[in-house]
Amino acid sequence: MSLERNLIEQIEFFNCLTEEEKDYLSNRSEIKVKGRYAYVYLADEPSVYLNILLKGTIKIGTHSADGKEIIKSIIHPQAMFGEMCMMGEEKRIDFAKSMADGVEYFTVSNAVMLELINRNKELSKAFMRNIGGRLKTAETRLESLIFKDARSRIIDFLKDSVARRGRQVGFEMMFKHSLTQQDIANLTGTSRQTVTSVLNELKKNNLIYFTRKSILVRDMAKLA
DSSP states (O other): OOOHHHHHHTOOOGGTTOHHHHHHHTTTTTEEOOOTEEEEEEEEEEOEEOOOOOOOOEEEEEETTTOEEEEEEEEEEEEESSSGGGGGGOOOOEEEEOSSSEEEEEEEEEHHHHHHHHHHHHHHHHHHHHHHHHHHHHHHHHHHHHHHHHHHHHHHHHHHHHHHHHHEETTEEEEEOOOOOHHHHHHSSSSSHHHHHHHHHHTTTSEEEEESSSEEOOGGGGGG
């Protein structure tokens, strides 16, 4: 069994495929590896490949007119990225950049994915659920930027990150990450100085403890 075929078995998104469809996909896909801070793709490049992250973390973002990086989302293993190639995007409007060494991802052309979606109705439904979930997340983030202050957005980021990616350590919740404080600022539409101030305030009040690679939330109910 090829590496691609073996990994397809481990990707939840492809569980609905038949054995024949998995063989078809494995013969037309590729596994790629990127080092830390390497671009998977850049804005304005042709948008022809859909990707699924297998290992590591990737950030999706863009740059403002003055060159400031704006992070739109953080991609974790089993999540899809670059999927707008399936929705008529001809050139990338965002960049995708690795955040750690040894980032691995599964990549396949939109033509091959469209062929499989046309064959398999369950795959089509799974893809639309993925797009729907991404849109819902984007809407929630937009509402947060409009209606909430900087401190609330940073706390919401912590709570959401712990809820999605955290693990329980005793009575506390640990969230491991590859984010700098500038990354958190870019994600929450704040400044690095504001992120530093809020994190230090929460730490002083014994609500969190943080290092460069992890954030420990001592009591989710009191984090407000």
